[in-house]
Amino acid sequence: MATFGFIGTGNMGGALARAARKRLSGGEILLANRTAAKAEELAEELGCQAADNAAVAAKADYIFLGVKPYLVAGLMEEIGPVLAARKGRFVLVSMAAALTISDLRARGCGDWPLIRIMPNTPSAIGEGVIFYTCDGVTPEEEAGFLENMAGAGRLLPLDDHLMDAGSAVAGCGPAFVDLFIEAMADGGVACGLTRPMALECAAQTLIGAARLMLETGRHPGALKDAVCSPSGATIQGVRALEAGGFRSAVMEAVIAAYEKSAEMK
Numbered sequence: 001m002a003t004f005g006f007i008g009t010g011n012m013g014g015a016l017a018r019a020a021r022k023r024l025s026g027g028e029i030l031l032a033n034r035t036a037a038k039a040e041e042l043a044e045e046l047g048c049q050a051a052d053n054a055a056v057a058a059k060a061d062y063i064f065l066g067v068k069p070y071l072v073a074g075l076m077e078e079i080g081p082v083l084a085a086r087k088g089r090f091v092l093v094s095m096a097a098a099l100t101i102s103d104l105r106a107r108g109c110g111d112w113p114l115i116r117i118m119p120n121t122p123s124a125i126g127e128g129v130i131f132y133t134c135d136g137v138t139p140e141e142e143a144g145f146l147e148n149m150a151g152a153g154r155l156l157p158l159d160d161h162l163m164d165a166g167s168a169v170a171g172c173g174p175a176f177v178d179l180f181i182e183a184m185a186d187g188g189v190a191c192g193l194t195r196p197m198a199l200e201c202a203a204q205t206l207i208g209a210a211r212l213m214l215e216t217g218r219h220p221g222a223l224k225d226a227v228c229s230p231s232g233a234t235i236q237g238v239r240a241l242e243a244g245g246f247r248s249a250v251m252e253a254v255i256a257a258y259e260k261s262a263e264m265k
Contacts, residue, residue, distance in 0.1 A: 003061045003062070004029050004061070005029070007064065009033040012123075015119065020148055020152075021046045023147065027049065058085075061090055062145060069097055076107055098264040100161070177206065184201075185201075
């Protein structure tokens with residue numbers, strides 16, 4: 001089995017480490033973080049090994065760069081000599097938002113095999129969306145990555161130039177969905193439900209509707225129509241959402257996130 005090393009164990013790095021632990025033993029995962037105590041805490045939780053950046057760079061077969069985009073160049077300057085001294089192959093895995101393959105190579109990733117990923121936070125519980133694109137990676141290395149990260153959720157190949165668009169939907173999307181769940185629950189409370197009941201009901205309804213679409217393959221518009229009986233309650237609710245600009249607001253949120261990603265390069 002391959003060794004996965006994570007440099008940066010924040011929300012996303014921690015989520016992917018938890019996903020990797022579903023397939024890999026604790027001895028096959030190395031965790032490093034700028035605040036060492038944070039990596040040590042996660043290592044204790046997962047039964048993994050805490051390390052420093054140099055150790056991850058020296059030992060891991062897949063090295064996850066879980067730092068902010070503006071920190072990538074400094075990190076690569078730090079670990080570059082360690083990587084250059086290695087004899088065998090390894091794969092760099094970047095989750096830095098907005099940085100393309102060429103951006104990453106210009107910031108110190110050189111000619112080493114590289115996978116760029118755009119994951120989201122539900123990866124921590126195996127329900128994530130992880131877009132990925134490879135450069136200089138062998139089919140065997142790609143297969144190893146996919147096999148050992150399968151516990152994160154759906155891994156979807158996507159062209160490098162579309163990564164920002166994918167991230168605007170799936171990466172930022174959980175926050176948009178959380179707002180929708182909270183708003184649905186607020187409506188339930190206004191109608192008399194307790195807060196815990198309203199939150200559970202709203203969340204499970206969203207899960208159920210999403211699974212129904214994915215598992216049946218039916219268009220969401222058709223599924224919406226199936227719930228909207230003539231002169232019924234649902235169509236009146238849909239009317240209220242449309243009057244409030246619901247669809248336009250969601251589209252504008254995705255576009256705003258996409259445009260911000262472009263500014264972050």
